[in-house]
Amino acid sequence: MRALRPCSSPPYLAPVPQSSTSTLVAFPRQTRPRRRLQPFVLASAPAGQRGRRRSDDDYHATVRSLNSRGRHKPRKSLGQHYMLNSSVNEELVNVAGVGEGDVVLEIGPGTGSLTNVLINAGATVVAVEKDPQMAMLVQERFGSTDRLMVLQEDFTKCHIHLHLSSFLEKNHMERTPFAKVVSNLPFNISTEVIKQLLPMGDIFSDVVLLLQDETASRLADCSLRTSEYRPINIFVNFYSADPEYKFKVERTNFFPQPNVDAAVIRFKLKPTTEYPKVSSRRSFFSMVSSAFNGKRKMLRKSLQHICPSGEIEAALSSIGQPVTARPEELTLDDFVSLHNLIVKV
Numbered sequence: 053m054r055a056l057r058p059c060s061s062p063p064y065l066a067p068v069p070q071s072s073t074s075t076l077v078a079f080p081r082q083t084r085p086r087r088r089l090q091p092f093v094l095a096s097a098p099a100g101q102r103g104r105r106r107s108d109d110d111y112h113a114t115v116r117s118l119n120s121r122g123r124h125k126p127r128k129s130l131g132q133h134y135m136l137n138s139s140v141n142e143e144l145v146n147v148a149g150v151g152e153g154d155v156v157l158e159i160g161p162g163t164g165s166l167t168n169v170l171i172n173a174g175a176t177v178v179a180v181e182k183d184p185q186m187a188m189l190v191q192e193r194f195g196s197t198d199r200l201m202v203l204q205e206d207f208t209k210c211h212i213h214l215h216l217s218s219f220l221e222k223n224h225m226e227r228t229p230f231a232k233v234v235s236n237l238p239f240n241i242s243t244e245v246i247k248q249l250l251p252m253g254d255i256f257s258d259v260v261l262l263l264q265d266e267t268a269s270r271l272a273d274c275s276l277r278t279s280e281y282r283p284i285n286i287f288v289n290f291y292s293a294d295p296e297y298k299f300k301v302e303r304t305n306f307f308p309q310p311n312v313d314a315a316v317i318r319f320k321l322k323p324t325t326e327y328p329k330v331s332s333r334r335s336f337f338s339m340v341s342s343a344f345n346g347k348r349k350m351l352r353k354s355l356q357h358i359c360p361s362g363e364i365e366a367a368l369s370s371i372g373q374p375v376t377a378r379p380e381e382l383t384l385d386d387f388v389s390l391h392n393l394i395v396k397v
């Protein structure tokens with residue numbers, strides 16, 4: 053596991069006086085730090101990246117974009133923490149194995165620094181951006197390419213499956229039936245995004261996300277019999293094979309700097325034919341949620357609303373679990389077997 057370190061000393065951005073229309077501005081030249089800012093460089097470039105044209109996005113490009121045309125100050129409510137380190141963007145693209153002809157969904161392109169690396173890698177990008185100003189900025193920046201489609205929408209409300217499946221059908225089905233997702237997500241919507249994307253194994257093959265470090269760790273590393281083991285882990289394992297925590301990204305790589313570090317996680321989505329066989333996914337996840345609702349409760353009690361405790365005990369015994377089993381002792385397969393024995397749908 054590798055931590056990507058910052059490329060520069062703290063940003064020399066300052067709020068402008070109240071009277072100004074623009075809210076971000078660089079300090080006058082004489083007050084800038086003397087030391088020349090060096091872009092972060094990985095000790096050795098990853099195999100897929102050697103020889104690839106480096107992105108021209110970095111600290112300066114981000115500052116220029118944010119200052120251009122009186123763009124607003126980054127909005128906390130939209131999780132606007134922009135990536136200053138182009139090596140992190142290149143690593144994200146590398147982890148997803150993005151290459152010529154791929155279709156990639158990017159949620160929240162912001163100034164377009166990751167979008168730029170995706171397009172340089174040969175992908176066609178469908179970018180969903182909620183902030184109208186940033187949507188316009190990214191549209192203008194890549195106006196000359198036909199390999200970008202910008203949707204100015206709230207990702208949590210837009211019909212992404214419909215957008216992507218019709219896009220793949222019209223443009224790319226012969227080349228690739230699956231798209232990938234590569235995004236530096238606003239932290240506040242990350243769980244919602246994961247819940248939306250993972251069940252889309254019919255259109256996405258890989259989902260690579262930059263998330264809050266703690267969230268990425270919890271999703272990738274869940275062990276039985278720990279307090280970290282939750283329904284979201286059953287959900288993740290249902291739809292994806294072995295989520296992988298790839299590397300940590302320190303908070304100093306973002307502008308403005310968030311209060312927490314971030315990390316990259318990769319989900320390889322299962323094709324729909326490989327989902328565990330349950331009679332109803334809705335009733336399965338509802339059962340899992342009820343089981344964890346009473347964390348300290350035995351399943352024979354917390355699932356009593358589904359069937360009598362005697363039947364739950366018999367089902368637990370038949371799958372090799374003690375009759376006193378609690379939710380944190382059951383694997384995904386155990387939950388699937390239990391569901392199929394006690395839920396009649």
Ligand SMILES: C[S@@+](CC[C@H](N)C(=O)[O-])C[C@H]1O[C@@H](n2cnc3c(N)ncnc32)[C@H](O)[C@@H]1O
Pocket residue numbers: 130131132133134135136159160161162163164165166180181182183186205206207208236237238239241
């Ligand atoms: C963490 S920033 C990342 C920006 C850029 N990709 C980068 O790496 O610098 C998150 C971006 O997501 C956008 N955003 C926030 N909430 C969103 C939502 N619900 N739907 C789509 N975009 C959203 C923000 O406006 C912002 O541009």
